[in-house]
Amino acid sequence: MPEYIKKCPECGSINLILNRERGEVICRDCGLVIEEKMVDFSQEWREFDSEQADKMRRTGPPSTWVKFDKGLGTDIGQKGDIYKLDSKERNKFFRLRKWQYRVSTAIERNLKLALAELRRVASYLKLPQSVEEEAARTYTLAVQRGLVRGRSMESVVAGALYAACRRHEVPRTLDELSEASGIDKKEIGRTYRFVTRELGIRIMPSNPIDYIPRFASALKLTPDTQSKAVEILEDAQRNELTSGRGPTGIAAASLYVAALINNEKKTQREVADVAGVTEVTIRNRYKELLRKLNLKDQIKKKEAS
DNA sequence: AAGACGAAAGTGGTTGA
DNA sequence: TCAACAACTTTCGTCTT
Numbered sequence: 001m002p003e004y005i006k007k008c009p010e011c012g013s014i015n016l017i018l019n020r021e022r023g024e025v026i027c028r029d030c031g032l033v034i035e036e037k038m039v040d041f042s043q044e045w046r047e048f049d050s051e052q053a054d055k056m057r058r059t060g061p062p063s064t065w066v067k068f069d070k071g072l073g074t075d076i077g078q079k080g081d082i083y084k085l086d087s088k089e090r091n092k093f094f095r096l097r098k099w100q101y102r103v104s105t106a107i108e109r110n111l112k113l114a115l116a117e118l119r120r121v122a123s124y125l126k127l128p129q130s131v132e133e134e135a136a137r138t139y140t141l142a143v144q145r146g147l148v149r150g151r152s153m154e155s156v157v158a159g160a161l162y163a164a165c166r167r168h169e170v171p172r173t174l175d176e177l178s179e180a181s182g183i184d185k186k187e188i189g190r191t192y193r194f195v196t197r198e199l200g201i202r203i204m205p206s207n208p209i210d211y212i213p214r215f216a217s218a219l220k221l222t223p224d225t226q227s228k229a230v231e232i233l234e235d236a237q238r239n240e241l242t243s244g245r246g247p248t249g250i251a252a253a254s255l256y257v258a259a260l261i262n263n264e265k266k267t268q269r270e271v272a273d274v275a276g277v278t279e280v281t282i283r284n285r286y287k288e289l290l291r292k293l294n295l296k297d298q299i300k301k302k303e304a305s
Numbered sequence: 306a307a308g309a310c311g312a313a314a315g316t317g318g319t320t321g322a
Numbered sequence: 323t324c325a326a327c328a329a330c331t332t333t334c335g336t337c338t339t
Contacts, residue, residue: 246330267308278331283310
């Protein structure tokens, strides 16, 4: 936990929990997501003695896919010392420089632009570094395979980001990606599917539970309700109510029911808005939940009290 | 008057011949 | 490549609080 976060700005609680994988800090008491975009402080290797440490430790910035040349680029003939050479050698240098320029232009210029766009969208969505990194890698591969041809650069960037989010279980909805990138939702979905298929990226269907903290926080629901919703979700998964359904719809319905049970009633519209689904979908899921999970009793009980 | 409910028709994507 | 299909949306009328 970084030093500067001590208390929840919403309720003043110091009961904060850090989810390193998702790069989120969440208040246990009010469910507020305090910090979403976090630096990964860990080192990814372990060292047991000084000999290993010498091998493992690196100097300088780590190689990264976010930089178009992975931070390892070399320029030919930048300094003035080429003028110490005779004219023949000098010409050789000029030719080399020209070549490097030509090679650089095609793919790398595209990458430069695309990765800038990627950074922009990723920071807008407050995505953790690891996701950005993964998306950059995916995009680079896509460019090398010529998958961008015939598609807009931005849509491939958005698709790569969406895929990376899913892989890291930091789900963002297509709507959110669409809003951040300014690309049509369908277009993102299309390129996402295309790119993952072509690159053979396997992605598990996203888990509705992953959406709960964010939605609950947006709705200002208590942590009690939030864990109730998770409980309901787990129950629903056991009863096979979740397969084949849109994960956001189920997450939304669970939250709606949980809020109902805990007397924190939100309207279907409110929940639908933050989850990016319609009231109808919530109703349908909600009906199924009530029928299969005998939650009716719990609601009645609350009403009686 | 607002929210909840449900029916009906439409949309985009998947699947299987 | 096309048609059937499931999930979800949009729209709209009715009921409840």
